[in-house]
Amino acid sequence: MDHFQYRNGALHAEDVALSEIAASVGTPFYCYSTATLTRHYSLFTEALSPMPHLVCFAIKSLSNVAVLKLLGDLGAGMDVVSGGEYRRALAAGVSPDKIVFSGVGKTAEEMRLALTHGIRQFNVESEPEMRALSAVAVEMGKIAPITIRVNPDVDAKTHEKIATGKKENKFGIPISRAVEVYAEAASLPGLQIVGIDVHIGSQLTELEPFEQAYKKVAELTETLRAAGHTITRLDLGGGLGIPYERSNTAPPLPLEYGALIQRTLGHLGCEIEIEPGRLISGNSGVLVSKVIYVKNGEDRDFLILDAAMNDLVRPSMYGAHHDILPVVEPAPATEAQPYDVVGPVCETGDTFAKARDLPPLVAGDLVAFRSAGAYGAVMASEYNSRPLIPEVLVRGDQFAVIRARPSYEEILNRDTIPEWL
């Protein structure tokens, strides 16, 4: 359930017509719904309510500071993977003791930043990282709380580019070596072991891979405790998928996911941390774009939009499907026709959908890509010198631009011509 619905024939974000926002900010733009963000965050807190827990929003999925403030004010923690994301969490007013730091390549500088302002824990991904963190903490006279991310060698059954829990993936340490790595961690100065971390992939549409991974984590918790380690937190990562295609069967619900966590790990008495991104932000956002031309090709019609792969890269990068809705609701008997939906960027990969059935559209019509809140704006680039598009947040009948479209002057001013040229 999200808050992008037709009302009186016009697609709305909550109580605001998307056409009204388009008239005010221009197209293309991203638009997020506070009600949907709030609801999806609450689904997780409800699902985990039988256990002590912290829901840490994966900032990488949608990093606008206004969105982070909204979630932070609801009580969310944050999962960050860079100094930049860490700074965003702080800028949103999130308390450092609710920020977890993930990622395979944390630099000494990022470690220093987090240790200076405070951190709930580092999710350490390798032995060299663990030794580097120990050295940084000692040099600063601090203690770094850590979990170690284990790689359980489980097939997440998702797109290969976003599966992370197989042994051939770069993430975590092999779970088979966990005992010796935890022993070394315990012997290093400046580190305090607080738990175990696991994350097997993104856009998972079944519970079974989670179950396999979490059972291994349960076993490891017992083993590590028997070896004398204090394991009080289990960070279970993110990854629960969303229904991108309304026509497909829906992935499991957060409530079922919570029940699985309770069943596999509840008996251990640990605080459960999860790092969902997509399920909170994905269906909370749409990308609104305008038809520039309808071009009749030899054997197909192209819908050429003013949004392109640089604004929403998921279709060209992962072959991802996003539902596309006309912003003006088609009359009931309207016959759909197939379009190849493309952007203006100069490569064939700039294709959002092929042979997509849509009502007849003409230049100037608006369309909305659904489920674009996660990994949309954050993955955008200025390829083809197209300015990053604005982000808009809606609450009830109000909306605000939460990131403005940069001017061409701002863009050009970032480049400098050396004086010797």
Ligand code: LLP
């Ligand atoms: N925690 C860690 C350590 C992660 O690496 C990720 C996602 C998450 C949490 C959040 O996962 P989520 O709940 O959002 O599935 N750009 C890709 C997705 C990359 C996911 C990377 N890691 C896409 O557009 O599908």
